[in-house]
Amino acid sequence: MIDIKNISKRVELQRDAIVAMIKRLKRDDPFASVDRSLIVEPGTDAGVLFGHEQAVVMEQRLKKDLFEIEYALKKIKKGTYGRCEKCGKAIEAKRLEVKPSAIYCFSDEKKMEKKR
Numbered sequence: 001m002i003d004i005k006n007i008s009k010r011v012e013l014q015r016d017a018i019v020a021m022i023k024r025l026k027r028d029d030p031f032a033s034v035d036r037s038l039i040v041e042p043g044t045d046a047g048v049l050f051g052h053e054q055a056v057v058m059e060q061r062l063k064k065d066l067f068e069i070e071y072a073l074k075k076i077k078k079g080t081y082g083r084c085e086k087c088g089k090a091i092e093a094k095r096l097e098v099k100p101s102a103i104y105c106f107s108d109e110k111k112m113e114k115k116r
């Protein structure tokens, strides 16, 4: 049996951490407050550009995680937590232990990763 209370607490903590990380990324991104058309301005520092690209990639990754986490929280509230969104089978307890926000079972997640 999975300890749903413990898991929901962990997932909430994860969500808070990711929200904080996204905020920090936005603050540190050198282009966050600059008009996007200025990015290709000649003389733009390559290092700054690189930093911006890194921040964008990181942010996208974090937002994807955040989406899954919020989805998992919704499932906890609905009482459907721990069921795979694809096949409807129970997600392996071990997997939830490692990744409490998992919404797909191991084999479905693998299949999806191959498609990317």
Ligand SMILES: [Zn+2]
Pocket: 084, 085, 086, 087, 088, 089, 104, 105, 106, 107, 108
């Ligand atoms: Zn599945």
